[in-house]
Amino acid sequence: MSQDVHPDEQETEDDAERAPFRRYLTRAGAERLHRELVHLLNEERPKVTAEVSAAAAQGDRSENAEYIYGKKRLREIDRRLRFLQKRLDTATIVTPAEQTDRSRVFFGATVSLEDEDGGRSTYQIVGSDEIDASGGRISVESPMGRALLRKAVGDSVEVRRPRGDIELTVVDIRYE
Template structure:
């Protein structure tokens, strides 16, 4: 699943890199592979297709009122921005393979954690980098309130997490590194 990043976030990342150098980010191996597949798809399929469409639209004559040409150029800029973003993220990423974690009794980056709330409902999350989040897919950021609260905790530990609907207590039922 592609995780679109709004252009303003990409621009903020570019500014941060210009000011203090590239920021080190963590990615799981699966997350890095998903980003790499998207990058290859953009470079090998999307960009050539849109480039051909723009060339065909340009050949029609007056470009100032040619909607196909204007839209195509805009789409090409969006693709190029996303390509630069993905390349920069992959170049500066530290790839983590969760199954290689030596201390598997505590929650660290890449862990898959099953939690039980105050009502007895169980939820499973994988702790991933901010570029990989997919709440519906069970992947939450290590920088999220739950992710931060869980770090370095063990099975049986209880954490309190502040969320928009109020504070909740979560107990760690299991920790897996797959």
């Protein structure tokens, strides 16, 4: 698990409150964020706190690289903890399997698509905190995610992307 600060964490609390849309998370995504929060809180933060205490005991803190780095790392962990807690507290958790209208694409759907050349791809529509393009999870806020919303099997969508526009046809919709 990467412990680096994620770029999307630069969002301030004011930005989150002003957001014009509701944040959704799948149940699996919420569980992943919760596991990360628990790991940081119960394992990572106590370990770094102990390292900072040991470095502080060495004396002059102004030139103590371990102390300076440890304090910086603690700030990063605390910032990530606040971010995760806020996300989990304010998100609407969606269980895709409970979707009643399974004939159209909604949040949490796993959608199989066919492109103009007959190539097939499958994506799950998830929240912005869950995206993993290599794992087939795309944001509901992405151009493709927005284009697919409310589409049914057989519908075609045109998606603008950096390599040029592409037309995709919905061939299957599943809620798992």
